[in-house]
Amino acid sequence: MSxxxxxxxxxxxxxxxxxxxxxxxxVAVKPEVIDVVVLSDAPEVxxxxxxxxxxxxKVLTVARVENAHALAAILAPQIAKLAAxxxxxxxxxxxxxxxxxxxxxxxxxxxxxxxxxxxxxxxRFTRPIYAGNAIVTVEADASSVVVATIRTASWPAxxxxxxxxxxxxxxxxxLPTHTRFVGLQQGKSxxxxxxxxxxxxxxxxxxxxxxxxxxIYKFADRIGAAVGASxxxxxxxxxxxxxxxxxxxxxxxxxxxxxxxxxxxxxxxxGIKDAGTIVAINKDAEAPIFEVADLGLVGDLFKILPELEQxx
Amino acid sequence: MKILVGYKRVVDYNVRxxxxxxGMGVVTDGVKLSAxxxxxxxxxxxxxxxxxxxAEEVVVVTIGSADLTAHLRNGLAMGANRxxxxxxxxxxxxxxxxxxxxxLAEKEQPGLFIxxxxxxxxDANQTGQMLAALWDRPQATFASKxxxxxxxxxxxxxxxxxLETIEADLPAVITTDLRLNEPRFIKLPDIMKAKSKxxxxxxxxxxxxxxxxxxxxxxxxxxxxxxKGAMVKDAAELVAALKQKGLL
Numbered sequence: 075m076s077x078x079x080x081x082x083x084x085x086x087x088x089x090x091x092x093x094x095x096x097x098x099x100x101v102a103v104k105p106e107v108i109d110v111v112v113l114s115d116a117p118e119v120x121x122x123x124x125x126x127x128x129x130x131x132k133v134l135t136v137a138r139v140e141n142a143h144a145l146a147a148i149l150a151p152q153i154a155k156l157a158a159x160x161x162x163x164x165x166x167x168x169x170x171x172x173x174x175x176x177x178x179x180x181x182x183x184x185x186x187x188x189x190x191x192x193x194x195x196x197x198r199f200t201r202p203i204y205a206g207n208a209i210v211t212v213e214a215d216a217s218s219v220v221v222a223t224i225r226t227a228s229w230p231a232x233x234x235x236x237x238x239x240x241x242x243x244x245x246x247x248x249l250p251t252h253t254r255f256v257g258l259q260q261g262k263s264x265x266x267x268x269x270x271x272x273x274x275x276x277x278x279x280x281x282x283x284x285x286x287x288x289x290i291y292k293f294a295d296r297i298g299a300a301v302g303a304s305x306x307x308x309x310x311x312x313x314x315x316x317x318x319x320x321x322x323x324x325x326x327x328x329x330x331x332x333x334x335x336x337x338x339x340x341x342x343x344x345g346i347k348d349a350g351t352i353v354a355i356n357k358d359a360e361a362p363i364f365e366v367a368d369l370g371l372v373g374d375l376f377k378i379l380p381e382l383e384q385x386x
Numbered sequence: 387m388k389i390l391v392g393y394k395r396v397v398d399y400n401v402r403x404x405x406x407x408x409g410m411g412v413v414t415d416g417v418k419l420s421a422x423x424x425x426x427x428x429x430x431x432x433x434x435x436x437x438x439x440x441a442e443e444v445v446v447v448t449i450g451s452a453d454l455t456a457h458l459r460n461g462l463a464m465g466a467n468r469x470x471x472x473x474x475x476x477x478x479x480x481x482x483x484x485x486x487x488x489x490l491a492e493k494e495q496p497g498l499f500i501x502x503x504x505x506x507x508x509d510a511n512q513t514g515q516m517l518a519a520l521w522d523r524p525q526a527t528f529a530s531k532x533x534x535x536x537x538x539x540x541x542x543x544x545x546x547x548x549l550e551t552i553e554a555d556l557p558a559v560i561t562t563d564l565r566l567n568e569p570r571f572i573k574l575p576d577i578m579k580a581k582s583k584x585x586x587x588x589x590x591x592x593x594x595x596x597x598x599x600x601x602x603x604x605x606x607x608x609x610x611x612x613x614k615g616a617m618v619k620d621a622a623e624l625v626a627a628l629k630q631k632g633l634l
Contacts, residue, residue, distance in 0.1 A: 085547060145552065146515065147524055169545040173527050176480070176515035185481045185601040188510045202609070203508050204403045208412050211605040218600035252558075253524040256540065256551040269546070273633070297634060305564070315530070315565060316548055321509070322564055324546070330633045340402065347609065351633055353624065368615035371624050381621035386634065 076105035076196050078162040081153060082112045082124050082133075083144075083170045089123040091270045092166030094231035096224040100164050101129045101232065102193035109134055110238075111156060113149050115142035118240075126234040133240045143255035144170055150177035152245045157182060157219055161196075167223035167325075168269075179221035187212055187222040201225070205321045206344040226269060227327035227348050261316045263301075265291075268317065271300035273330040274349075276319055278342075279306035280335020280356065280375060287312050290334060293379050296386065302326070304336045320345035335375050338363025355379075387497035387556075389432040390490060391466065392483070392514075393446040394422045395457040396507040405608045412606060421460060424502025427562040430569040431532060432500050433465045440534045443467045445494065449478050449486050455585065462580035463572045469583070474590035480508070484516035485595045491521055496557060498539070503528050503561040514561035524554030528563045 078100040083090040093110065100108045109132045110124045117135035125133045134156070140148050153174070157163050163178060165171035167189045179186035192200045197214040199222065214220045268274065275297070277290040287307075294301045302319040303312065319326055321344040331349035336342060338354070338361055346352060347366070354367035357374050364370045371378060397403055398418040405412055421429075432444040446461035448454050449472040458469040472486050491499060499521075504511035518525035526532075526541035530549070533540045534556075543550045544563045618624045628634040 146527070147518070150519060169528060169543075172511050173515065173525070176512035177519040177525065179512070180481065180484060180516035180519035183481075183596075183598070183600075185479050185599040186510070186512050186516075187601060188512060198604075204397070204412060205506065205509065206609055207403050208405050209607045209609050210603050211607075212601050212603050215600040215602075250522070250524075252555040253526075254553045256553050258545075258548060258550045260548040309565070314548070315544055316546060321506070322504075330628070341399070347612070351628075351631060352612075352615070353628070364615075364617075366612050366615075368612075369624060369627055370615060370617045371619075371621070372617070373620075378621050382625060385622045385625040 076161045077107040078105045079160040080110045081165040084120040092226045095226045095229040096164045096166045097232040098229040099224040107131045113141045121240045125238040128233045128236040130238040135242045146174040146177045147253040153178045154181035155247050162220040167225045171223045184218045189225040191228040227325045266300040268300045273299035274328045275299045275332045276302035278304035278336030284312045337361045387441045388443045389441045389498045390496040391429045392501035393425045393448045393461045396422045422505045426569040428500040430567045462583040463576040469585040471587045479599045480510045480512035483513045487517045488520045489593045499559045518559040524558040527561045530565045
């Protein structure tokens, strides 16, 4: 039988929603046990939140001052040691999970399964390659630990009405001092979080400038949406990089995705393929975004957005 | 200091790939191939560090079939001093690549190993982290800014919540994000010069690398297609359609 260890992602004493999505993938493995591990200098609050995720058997806390910041070089040896009692180690496929999980896999001497989209059997998974233009089925050997990152856009967040036990564990392993945290400059936003929002409005090169992006923010606020952007808009300096949606940015699956002034390069479409409804507004009727849009409108965004607000 | 750069050849990023009818792979015959975009950024960063006098030598490294010579010549034309070609006819997983790079790290003793954050074919995003783990050295993934001082790298990383800065003792492994730099174009005289730069060929089989990976790809499929949507004529019609779907 399977035993899954899920690595919790958290920041500033708050559990990241991606953790509950990784638990959903763990449930699909149909294991005996799903344990969540919280590595932190002060794990109590995060652990209490993780204990509410339905499906979780137990929350393990590893409190060490070195765990104050999520540095892969520090966390990986602890997780690798803890992994000894498990058949699977799952992490969300966020920048946190992508940073730490391969380091854990290498310490365990196994390949990692990146971006799990579906669980076909306890050791058989599907994942995207070539910017989502092909889906492969991969199988892990019966004898080895499965280390995987979970593509958060493919999994719903497990409900938070549970009450699992929390248990502090000590992991006796020497930690390196060669990597040190200096600082984190966070993007400040009162808008919904891009990766968990049910509605997302994204702007592209067609928006034209940083100032013009206000029109996108204004419309997003009107419908309660998060704001994203194409790589072109980020590279042009209209918005910060953490807003980028696509193969190399965030992969999202909102119920409604509105692409405004975005042509729809392959790399962008990768990030939105699983969106419920895709709306495209673009002045170029030939733009590739219209090939994937459920609803398309050809025209000038500066004319259409005010009209949309009026129609609301 | 010496910098080793991972330099993978992949299907060009503009190609719309096709899955083979038998589900055993994707069509790569007759398809345009080029350097992985993130690896071009890695090489560019190494060259800039050398131009600042922070490194003496930049070495491009690739793993794969015998026909990768022209690909390595590209890296040499961009400005690398020399190239190492680890040859194998087999498919190379990130874990195998990391184990090969570890052998090269032990042999070459670089101060830095710079890799792309992911290859755009397998989208694995693993090799750099795995190399750092096996080498027991720091990793600075998704780098958008790199500064070297007194045997340390101060690296700004693109993370979901914003920009994180970490400090890593050298030697270290850095993986590049898109915004680290703009790779230079290759000029014709550099292509001529690259022809005389050395390429060392090593058979992978002679390196004594553990070949076990524990994960096998069994099937390839095309993604589910989205059904063709509808065009609306104006804003009012769009709002009506979204309201009907219960989205507004």
